[in-house]
Amino acid sequence: MTIGAGVPVRDALDSALVALQGAGVDSPRLDAEVLLAHALGVDRAALWLHPEREVTGAATRWFRDAVRRRAVGREPVAYLTGRRGFRHLDLEVDPRVLIPRPETEHLVEALLDLPHGVAVHDVGTGSGAIALALKDERPDLRVGASDVSPGALAVAHANARRLGIDVAFTEGDLLDGVDGGDLHAVVSNPPYVAEGERAALPRDVAAHEPGLALFAGAEGLGVIRPLVTQSAGTAARVLALEVGAGQAPVVRGLVAAAGFDDVTVIRDLAGIERVVVGRR
Template structure:
């Protein structure tokens, strides 16, 4: 390829968008990558489309685009992903936060206010915290919450701790398998989780960017995708208070099965299955009293 000495920003974006589309990648990555290289926001980028890139900037931009086309998620290349307006540090030890999970958090914030009124003194656990995005966001949006974030992965907890410090979120991090560390020791008002829920049979349909780079332990939930829900739900009676709010992110089409799993133990629970912005089942909320 010709060296783009003096290439304009708009030319670089056009090249990258076309190159990405040719290789079945999201063309919007071009803008994210160039903003990262230039360390500017979207408004600044759009205002400077006719500015020229230096040769070093162009090479850095090309490198990111080529690496992404080869399969590496752009978030791992940049080292962060935006969630709730904050840039969370990510690496291959953690699942990349998704917009759907922002919807889970929004739903939890609304229901905490609805069912409890005040957050004062409420104990919350985020199971399988990964980057800490859910736990940290809940703490920052509702500072009165007492938030614990757990994960079985030491590597994930390192990233979650880095993010908690980055945003000044006073949360407690616990290493352990699901709710096991808390049985007989701690009870919670609020339980939230985005566990692995992709059925193993769906692996072949996933993008190589996802299945070859994000941690499998954070993606797959057994043959039907429900293994982690079964385990968490069986542990709930041992860790919830008399009144408790639960919230799960789920895969499309899993809502009814999870409703039935919960009602086996809590027949009177008020269960909601909520669709995401794309009209797919994505959240299950339940209030136990």
């Protein structure tokens, strides 16, 4: 991709579009717009409103490099910009954490009707997306979150500080060290990709996102099974889990067998059974 000094926005986008399309990127127009908007420090609407604006200097250099990294190395756009929107929040993300997805927002929605002031714990919090969104939208809740990865917790802590949201973060595997007698709800977007599906993942995901947050044994249930068991041993009345495509029937059975026998399955916008919520 060639972008010289003083190139109008429209031309910079067209040049990036050619490079990204040629590389087989799934969403070349969107990616080009997000990257250029970030380079210029504006929102995407400004690109459409002012297509004649010139891209110069440091913005040109950053945009050219970002498009190359996206096209050649398939680095995710969110890692290139360091940002990802989730619910009403603008989160900082980097390769230490899974990039929050729109379908995970269904987990937050499923818990917005919890009783006033109860305790909720987010297992495998990553960037802190679920925990921070819950606390942002339901400030009365007592929200805790944990992750086995120190790097992920550092990202979550940084997001909480920058956003001014009070969530208690702890390092630990699943519910280890969590006061289960005080819990009302457990929520998690756990690793659920089966090892055999590794080769089928998009390069963006497989090559760049943390495997610890993706893969969970031969069936993809290596984290969900023990988490359901641990949750059953707490006082939690609600257990909400994100699951992979095709996993909902099995997970529904696991959740019901653990005593959360009032089970609801929520589909994402693509119609996939994505969230399993058990109550008791």
